[in-house]
Amino acid sequence: MIKRFIYGNPFNTEAVIKELPIENDTPKYGKLDLSEGFTYTYDMKDDIVFGLGENIRGINKRGYRYVSNCTDDAVHTEDKVSLYGAHNFIIILGEKTFGLFFDTPQKIAFDIGYTRQNELKVTMPEKDVNLYYIEGNSLNDIVKEFRQLIGRSYIPPYWAFGYQQSRWGYRNEEDVRKVLDEYRKNEIPLDAIYLDIDYMKDYKDFTVDTDKFPDFEKLVSDMKKEGIRLVPIIDAGVKIEDGYNVYEEGVAKNYFCKREDGTDFVAGVWPGRTHFPDFLNEDAREWFGEQYKFLLDKGIEGFWNDMNEPAIFYSDEGLSEAFSKIEEYKEDKLDVNSYFEFQNLVKGLLNNPDDYKRFYHNVDGEMICHDKLHNLYGYNMTRAAGEAFERLVPEKRILMFSRSSYIGMHRYGGIWTGDNNSWWSHLLLNIKMMPSLNMCGFLYSGADIGGFGCNTTRDLVLRWLAFGIFTPLMRNHSCSIRPQECYQFEQTVDFKNIIDLRYRLIPYIYSEYMKAVLNDEMYFRPLAFDYPSDSFAIHVEDQLMVGEGMMVTPVYEQNAIGRYVYLPEDMLKVKVKGGKLTEEILQKGHHHIDISLDEVVFFIKKNHLIPICEPALNTEKLDTNNLTLIGYVDDSVSYKLYHDDGMSKDYDRKDNMINIQVENDTVISDCDNINFNLKIKREI
Ligand code: GLC
Numbered sequence: 001m002i003k004r005f006i007y008g009n010p011f012n013t014e015a016v017i018k019e020l021p022i023e024n025d026t027p028k029y030g031k032l033d034l035s036e037g038f039t040y041t042y043d044m045k046d047d048i049v050f051g052l053g054e055n056i057r058g059i060n061k062r063g064y065r066y067v068s069n070c071t072d073d074a075v076h077t078e079d080k081v082s083l084y085g086a087h088n089f090i091i092i093l094g095e096k097t098f099g100l101f102f103d104t105p106q107k108i109a110f111d112i113g114y115t116r117q118n119e120l121k122v123t124m125p126e127k128d129v130n131l132y133y134i135e136g137n138s139l140n141d142i143v144k145e146f147r148q149l150i151g152r153s154y155i156p157p158y159w160a161f162g163y164q165q166s167r168w169g170y171r172n173e174e175d176v177r178k179v180l181d182e183y184r185k186n187e188i189p190l191d192a193i194y195l196d197i198d199y200m201k202d203y204k205d206f207t208v209d210t211d212k213f214p215d216f217e218k219l220v221s222d223m224k225k226e227g228i229r230l231v232p233i234i235d236a237g238v239k240i241e242d243g244y245n246v247y248e249e250g251v252a253k254n255y256f257c258k259r260e261d262g263t264d265f266v267a268g269v270w271p272g273r274t275h276f277p278d279f280l281n282e283d284a285r286e287w288f289g290e291q292y293k294f295l296l297d298k299g300i301e302g303f304w305n306d307m308n309e310p311a312i313f314y315s316d317e318g319l320s321e322a323f324s325k326i327e328e329y330k331e332d333k334l335d336v337n338s339y340f341e342f343q344n345l346v347k348g349l350l351n352n353p354d355d356y357k358r359f360y361h362n363v364d365g366e367m368i369c370h371d372k373l374h375n376l377y378g379y380n381m382t383r384a385a386g387e388a389f390e391r392l393v394p395e396k397r398i399l400m401f402s403r404s405s406y407i408g409m410h411r412y413g414g415i416w417t418g419d420n421n422s423w424w425s426h427l428l429l430n431i432k433m434m435p436s437l438n439m440c441g442f443l444y445s446g447a448d449i450g451g452f453g454c455n456t457t458r459d460l461v462l463r464w465l466a467f468g469i470f471t472p473l474m475r476n477h478s479c480s481i482r483p484q485e486c487y488q489f490e491q492t493v494d495f496k497n498i499i500d501l502r503y504r505l506i507p508y509i510y511s512e513y514m515k516a517v518l519n520d521e522m523y524f525r526p527l528a529f530d531y532p533s534d535s536f537a538i539h540v541e542d543q544l545m546v547g548e549g550m551m552v553t554p555v556y557e558q559n560a561i562g563r564y565v566y567l568p569e570d571m572l573k574v575k576v577k578g579g580k581l582t583e584e585i586l587q588k589g590h591h592h593i594d595i596s597l598d599e600v601v602f603f604i605k606k607n608h609l610i611p612i613c614e615p616a617l618n619t620e621k622l623d624t625n626n627l628t629l630i631g632y633v634d635d636s637v638s639y640k641l642y643h644d645d646g647m648s649k650d651y652d653r654k655d656n657m658i659n660i661q662v663e664n665d666t667v668i669s670d671c672d673n674i675n676f677n678l679k680i681k682r683e684i
Pocket of ligand 1: 167168196197233306307403418419452477479
């Protein structure tokens with residue numbers, strides 16, 4: 001049951017797809033105060049608070065304060081309050097269990113027991129908000145209702161479930177070809193190689209530097225013949241340069257964000273001075289979306305949208321203010337205060353909140369300050385692309401994910417979790433963030449495996465891969481001095497074995513992903529969602545349910561030889577080493593599990609099946625017509641396998657969903673093309 005309340009005059013974010021009647025009372029639980037801005041308070045007892053999507057800290061958000069304010073922050077230590085996305089959905093689990101979605105682009109502060117330990121306080125400067133109150137029979141139910149409200153999540157092409165390699169540092173065609181050669185030499189599977197900003201001519205969107213990539217189309221097609229997709233980056237800022245068509249067209253059509261005086265706002269980003277396309281303006285959105293055709297026509301089938309918070313290195317105004325301040329300091333001797341002011345002067349140019357007050361969007365003819373709509377910018381950049389793909393290549397799935405996002409964007413693309421670091425704590429953050437993202441509809445997501453910033457280590461990459469094999473987006477990306485591709489480390493066979501396992505699990509991962517999308521469910525769930533009455537399980541923060549029948553227990557500590565694991569029921573432990581699976585049934589309770597660097601362990605719930613196949617060098621070569629069903633079964637058991645061509649969009653076709661039934665030791669299915677081999681354990 002969902003109830004909608006409206007306060008003030010909220011901006012229509014288009015996050016939701018259902019028009020619900022407006023209630024004239026207030027949400028059943030909690031108190032509202034609209035005397036100054038908007039404040040919602042709720043007295044917590046033993047409650048757990050889930051949600052907030054892309055954010056720092058735990059699965060249970062209690063004990064800290066978070067601010068929805070899309071921020072480019074490459075150093076997201078745990079003292080930060082905002083990351084790249086704004087996902088204003090929370091679920092409170094306690095005496096009363098309910099969900100709340102605050103639909104407004106404003107900066108919202110979620111004080112979840114930070115100021116007062118038992119008080120949940122949600123505040124925003126203006127009272128303009130669409131508030132949705134959601135009740136359900138369970139946590140899973142509440143999420144499902146919410147997800148039905150916001151619409152079906154994005155579905156990528158099948159190849160995007162393969163392993164992908166990226167680096168900010170591939171300078172030219174030769175570098176790109178070398179990545180594939182090395183992966184092949186080491187027999188490590190691979191489905192995509194990413195092109196970071198260096199493929200562009202002077203960092204101009206929708207250009208290719210032909211000095212570095214003399215025959216881009218041939219490269220794209222040579223790669224595709226090998227089963228590899230090239231995935232170029234697109235940045236929000238459009239370089240100011242005479243003769244550059246995207247810039248000139250954008251200026252001529254008034255499609256860039258304007259200053260108050262009507263001139264085009266200037267922001268410094270990678271290309272130097274740029275203009276920001278006005279993605280909140282429908283015509284500008286359509287125009288920008290059309291630009292992707294330039295690369296689609298060259299055979300490109302996937303993109304990542306970046307710098308779309310938007311990130312601003314400096315503005316013209318900010319720069320001139322800083323320079324004149326520096327002149328003043330020249331005259332003065334720096335004292336203890338002015339010294340620090342002086343020091344922060346240049347640092348403070350980056351993503352300066354004042355800059356967000358300096359430009360405007362044209363929303364249906366009304367000029368609205370960016371500051372008021374900030375959290376919707378990345379969402380609408382990705383929407384521009386998603387809507388354009390529907391027009392340009394309606395029959396095809398295009399890979400698309402973004403750095404910045406707001407709920408609603410999940411219909412057009414996935415997200416990656418931005419610039420993390422090669423820190424063990426960021427591997428743990430990745431684990432904790434995944435289910436929160438799923439609650440908010442972002443299913444196709446993953447972190448930069450191995451860590452984007454800082455030099456990584458072999459063990460960190462292996463452990464991160466061992467978790468990354470379960471994330472729908474599985475991409476290794478970095479900018480560090482130390483190279484991070486799997487073949488850069490000793491004993492590459494360990495990397496191969498872990499990535500092979502990803503490919504073996506793709507029948508399960510893809511099926512569970514598709515079912516989660518089609519049924520508005522979560523692919524990653526906290527244990528609390530499956531075992532709400534298990535008082536230990538509801539607090540577990542470092543184990544996740546994956547799909548209907550699997551639990552993962554990643555190792556995220558340096559030099560660990562294994563870890564403690566909590567089993568909320570008897571389960572089948574599957575240990576994978578050197579391509580060999582060893583199964584053992586373990587009883588409910590606590591266990592220490594040895595997991596060495598070259599091993600992966602996952603668990604299967606009783607009376608559930610996991611379909612696996614043989615590994616292959618890429619998804620195209622996977623033989624998904626010969627599957628082995630593994631599990632721990634003491635009864636008859638069934639599984640629904642989602643099986644389609646992975647390219648077309650007829651997702652709801654009845655025969656895409658194959659029913660598998662295991663009775664005694666026979667497999668019965670309604671699909672004759674797939675052979676099933678049964679490998680189940682029956683008892684302890
Ligand atoms: C941003 C992105 C990162 C990318 C870099 C250069 O920092 O988050 O992934 O490599 O820009 O384009």
